[in-house]
Structure formats: structure tokens, C-alpha cells
Amino acid sequence: DAGVTQSPTHLIKTRGQQVTLRCSPKSGHDTVSWYQQALGQGPQFIFQYYEEEERQRGNFPDRFSGHQFPNYSSELNVNALLLGDSALYLCASSSLGSGDTEAFFGQGTRLTVV
């Protein structure tokens, strides 16, 4: 079992650009959540996808958007990048469909905005 995989592992972008991060959930999981972790802080919830729809959203601007595909994988898109978007982006998968709320995390994508 490959667990939760995220790509790319590192990324450098320029202010104003757009970025797409990808996440493949653990086998058997149907739900993907995205978190932003700034340096020295705990992860902050961005949103969650289940059955290809955004199920819940944290306090993030509309520049942050996502998508879930029929195979349960997910993308996080960030438009008009700001320096403050530099962070570790974590993806977590779980199996809400079976009532199991335990989340498994990927190793994250380190985004640097210059």
C-alpha cells in the first residue's frame, strides 16, 4: 500500500503565478482534505472533497480552489500567488463513506513563492 502520495515534493513559483498540487489518497479512501502549514505553526484546514464535491471549507480566499476526480485523487489550485502562500501543503485522506474518520497524511508539497 503506497499510502497517501503528493506531488511535487518541492516547488518554487513567482508572485502572481498559479500552481497546482496533486494528491493520491490511500487505497480504499474516498475523502481528501488539504491543509496549509506555515513554518513553525500547525496545519490550517483549507477544504475537504468527498464524492467529487467540496464538502467543507476553512477560512481561505477564493484563490484557493480544488477538485476531486472519480478515482478519488485531488488537486489543489492556488491563483495569483502571494509571498504569504509559501508553506507546506499537506493532503490527508480518509474513508468517510465507511464512517472511519482517521486521516492519513502525505509528506506534503513545500511551496516557495518568490
Added chain:
Amino acid sequence: AQTVTQSQPEMSVQEAETVTLSCTYDTSESDYYLFWYKQPPSRQMILVIRQEAYKQQNATENRFSVNFQKAAKSFSLKISDSQLGDAAMYFCAYRGKYTNAGKSTFGDGTTLTVKP
């Protein structure tokens, strides 16, 4: 809104000794989950232990145990017989069972150093 507070930014422990990491939270919900996660330099968040609020018995996982005080909204993690591999950032997290069930709220973490 739920909040999670970890008041110890850094802790250190001698190898083979015991250390306790503190966590307090605030919620108006009666049923929820609490978690401790470990994040080593590899960055992957690893679940250490989980507690369901309606269960009065404190959760244990080998050398890891919690002291869950629901009325005080306190959820501390005890690590016994500390090992060098326990060195990492530890996060306390809250998740509602019904309201906001998909969202975990994390504290800002405690960096644990294990001295040989």
C-alpha cells in the same frame, strides 16, 4: 469555533525517561475526537494516538498514553521510556464527530528533543 492550544513550544527529555506534553482545547460540542500527531523532519504527519470524547477510559498505545480530562478540556500526551526516535514535532488536534466532522483543528505544536 474550536481552538487547540499547546502551551509548550519546546520540551526536552533524557532517553529512557518520561515526558508529558500538554494540550487544551475549546469546544461547545459534546462528542468529538482528539488526536496526537508526530511530525518528524520527513514532514509526514503520523498518528500517535486517538481518543473519542464519549469514552472515559484514557487511550494507550504502547509507550504512549493520554490523560483526557473532558470537563477541563485537557488532553495531555505521556511518552514513557523515551527513545531517540521520538524526537519530532508533536501536534494536538481536534475533530468534531458531527459538526465540522471533516475538519481537524491543530495546535501550533511542541518540539520534543530527546537527549542521549
